[in-house]
Amino acid sequence: MKPILILSLLTLLSIALPALAVDPPQLPKSFQIAFDETYIDKNKTKYHVNGQVYYDSVNNRERVDRVNGRYNLFCGGVMPNTTTSCTQLTINDKRYLIFAQKKSCCFCCDSSHGCGILRRDWLDNATYLGVDKLIDTNYNKWSKDGSFGYNHYWSTISDSPIPRKLDENGDHITDYLTNTFVNKTFDDSYFTLPSYCSGACPATTICGELRGDNKDIVEK
Numbered sequence: 001m002k003p004i005l006i007l008s009l010l011t012l013l014s015i016a017l018p019a020l021a022v023d024p025p026q027l028p029k030s031f032q033i034a035f036d037e038t039y040i041d042k043n044k045t046k047y048h049v050n051g052q053v054y055y056d057s058v059n060n061r062e063r064v065d066r067v068n069g070r071y072n073l074f075c076g077g078v079m080p081n082t083t084t085s086c087t088q089l090t091i092n093d094k095r096y097l098i099f100a101q102k103k104s105c106c107f108c109c110d111s112s113h114g115c116g117i118l119r120r121d122w123l124d125n126a127t128y129l130g131v132d133k134l135i136d137t138n139y140n141k142w143s144k145d146g147s148f149g150y151n152h153y154w155s156t157i158s159d160s161p162i163p164r165k166l167d168e169n170g171d172h173i174t175d176y177l178t179n180t181f182v183n184k185t186f187d188d189s190y191f192t193l194p195s196y197c198s199g200a201c202p203a204t205t206i207c208g209e210l211r212g213d214n215k216d217i218v219e220k
Contacts, residue, residue: 024125029057030056030057031183031184032053032055032181032186034052034177038172038174039171049066049071050067051066062090062117068083069084069085069086070082074205078097078106084101091193098197103196105197106198107197108200109210125144129141129152134164139157140156146168146169148169149171153167162178162181164176164178
């Protein structure tokens, strides 16, 4: 093999190898970020919603606000065909659904049934797909299979990666607005249950299914 060809191959390998060495990122310990999300139904109709994430893994708590919970699996199950704001609040390993405009709140399920906060390392063992351009910016991209299909995840290319996009099997796509990202700590007021919160969400919802209530009803 000619020296020039060998040198060219080594150069190509030196460029490719760093991409193979990119480890899946962990979520920042505590942050706030805005998002725009798209829900796509079986007829390929798209519904757009925006909101905010407040994430505090240090104190094991998370809050996700949506201006309209109608199309969300959890919120829409409790308030079907209803256009109203919805907050998913996870504290003390329990997730609650809060509909502030309706003055309604119920307990969904706990961490033992899959309702804890999103783990910082949820991308462990994900497959790195390389650098991908979204609009005019390059991001790192990973793939990890989930309960309902694939999860494709993009984050900024930096020593402290910021979430950029999550595609859940092509049905639910979340675009995180990186310019709104704030690495911060929160006081307890961000994660306080409203006084009107009482009772469990209906057994016929995804919450009841995760708690196992539907199974109990069938057996009875």
